[in-house]
Amino acid sequence: MSTDFVLSAEVRTDTGKGASRRLRRAGKVPAVMYGAHKDAVPLTLSQQELLHHLENEAFFSHILTVKLPDGEEKAILKDLQRHPSRPLVMHVDLQRVSETEKIRVHVPLHFVNEQHAPGVRAGGLVTHNLVEVEVTCLPRDLPEFIEVDLSGLELNGILHLSDLKLPAGVELVELAHGAGHDLPVASVHLPRGAREEEAAEEGEAEAAAEGGGGE
Secondary structure, three states: OOOOOEEEEEEOOOOOHHHHHHHHHOOEEEEEEEEOOEEEEEEEEEHHHHHHHHOOHHHHHOOEEEEEOOEEEEEEEEEEEEOOOOOOEEEEEEEEOOOOOOEEEEEEEEEEOHHHOHHHHOOOEEEEOOOEEEEEEOHHHOOOOEEEEOOOOOOOOEEEHHHOOOOOOOEEOHHHHOOOOOOEEEEEEOOHHHHHHHHHHHHHHHHHHHHHHOO
């Protein structure tokens, strides 16, 4: 992975709503880290450091290094609670990772070659039905993003989850649920006005053909 994210954390012993409010007033964020067959540990993070990391999309799909007073842990960002109206993080859930156990993470989709799609060249517009997917893999195989190549998408064509090219060792969680879960990722169609005009022209052509056939 191209980017390393490090979170400096302290173990907190003072818990509860009152303690959390005091932490936030001091520029800190209450957090908890759990998983990997270890006990959950309440932590304190730096609000400023966290907000800086959150500016990078890759932070959400990376293995993070959590620096503690007695060592380091590897974890992923599992949940994030933001203030409803202010640019503040209220609480963070971190999940420890084990090198030998698969994890489930939401990974962003990066769409490429949209302008080269035959459907776009024919006047169609691309709709992005999904912007991220949930994957399962070992920590070492976790991709920063999944590239979606639209260069072959025809007019009225649809790209599904099963069409995505995944890195080795990576699987889509949705597809594991069986039939009916092969969701559309992207599609290309004519703008509404153009579709209505095309339908009207087809209707006129059919009417003309029927009229000509009756003579």
